[in-house]
Amino acid sequence: MQIKKAFLYFVSFFLLGTLFTSCDKEDTLPTPYVLQKEDVSVNVPDGGFTVQCNQLLKVMVTSVSDEGVSYQWFIDNELVAQTKNLEHMFEKGGEYDLTLVVNQFPIELEYDFKVNVKFGEIVIPPEGATAYITKIFDYMPAVGQFTNKLPLYENGDTQAQMNEKVLATIGNNKKGMITLGGFGGYVVMGFDHTIMNVAGKRDFRVLGNAFYADANPNPNAPEGGSCEPGVIMVAYDANKNGIPDDNEWYEIAGSAHKDPTKELWYSMAVANGNDVNLYRDYEITYYKPESEPAKENWGTYIRWEDNKGNSGYKVKNQFHNQCYYPLWADNDKISFKGTCLPQNGIDESGMDNYFVLYKFDYGYADNEVNSKDDTAIDIDWAVNDKGQRVHLPGVDFIKVYTGVNQENGWLGECSTEIMGVEDLHILGVNINTRQ
Ligand SMILES: [Ca+2]
Ligand SMILES: [Ca+2]
Ligand SMILES: [Ca+2]
Secondary structure, eight states: OHHHHHHHHHHHHHHHHHTTTTSOTGGGOOSSOOOOGGGEEEOOOTTOEEEETTSEEEEOEEESOOTTOEEEEEETTEEEEOSSSEEEEOOSOEEEEEEEEEEETTEEEEEEEEEEEEOOOOOOOOTTOOSSOOEEEEEEOOSOTTTTTTTTOOTTOOHHHHHHHHHHHHSTTOOOOEEOOSTTOEEEEEEEEEEEOOTTBOOEEEEOOOEEOSSOSOTTOOSEEEOOOEEEEEEOOTTOSSSOOGGGEEEEOOHHHHOGGGSTTHHHHHHTTOOOOOEEEEEEEEEOOSSOOOGGGGGGSEEEEETTSOEEEEOOOTTOOSOSSOTTOSSSEEEEEEEEOOOOEEETTSSSSOEEEEOOSSSOBSSSOTTSGGGEEOGGGEEOTTSOBOOOSEEEEEEEEEOOOOBOGGGOBOOOEEOEEEETTTTTOOOBOOO
16 A cells, blocks of 8 residues: 555655756755655764763754654664754663654654663762761562561661661771562662772772581582572763762663573582572562561461462571561561572572572672672673663762572571672772673
8 A cells, every 4th residue: 555655745746846846955845755765864973972961962853854753763663752943861871762653644764773871981989988877768678587577676666767877887997797588578778979980990899797517418519509690780870960860870780690601519509499580570479577576487487479480488497586577667568579580599408408509700789798899790791670780980889789589498588688788999909890
């Protein structure tokens, strides 16, 4: 159908056109002039479109004719404007597909571009900046055997009071310990300056309590013990309002984000029946228990469901008697979202008495012994939702959430613990990045 109509247009245009062959093209446009692909042009700068986050990208279009012509702009296949020229502000860094569709019924012309959205500023910390956490914006652990204990919840404590307790525990180089509980539990931390992203260097370290097993019954195993990886997110305060806005967050892509099958223990975990998938859109909901159960019901203590069709119970154990559900949370159920990492825990005794939680290669919190280089993070590992590196100039806020959903027998759930954050540049610690 469309081809036939286009042909009729062409024939009528040709007949009209022949009447004006002796005149200039500008003067002789018949109505309607049928656009050819080369009749529309866009001012693409050398090197393509580059724009800073939160600043306007302006794209000018010139066309031989606008007669009966409509314009549509798409970014990553989503319609964003129906104007001839485009003005658009990008809120997130990364590379985007920009498409202009020019319609002159029944003709449709398409022009494709790339836009690179960057952060332009350079960050220099002020004199006297402290290397450690100075603010806690939010803290909500998931269900866990240390939840309500690290830090201690006392009857009536509010969210603000719990945040204060976390700051008093892990802020300002106190090096106490807080738990994030099972999958998804998180803490959001801030600083008195922007942590610089120095090119080619790691920039900060998240302190946890990971350690290696000293008597793994499996003699040929890679490093592991109590490695309970937390996924790290970072935010640059691009709009300078002093708070982490939802669109300012990027995730640090650690080793399993790149390729979980390269973890040294991967085949062991497969053989053990672990779920070794990495889910980028994982979501879990925990249901508050109505009361603390009698011992015979510890195995069905706190019900959970995820968005992959799995469900189960977080169990209570003999070592921790308090409620495992965060008691200052408003609702009787609580949901967490994020990237779920492969299950890294294996019972190496085969008798439920020696669980080893294996170490991911790099890029997570509470996954490596604090003194080692691979607790340190390069801000350049931050990626957007499409997995593209975004090269932030620095980081004002760091969020960590527990990255594995796994129960490990008497050891309990895999739960990330945090003891602090260190700005390596302020401390004068020099660690090269790694690929
Ligand atoms: Ca860096
Ligand atoms: Ca902000
Ligand atoms: Ca831990």
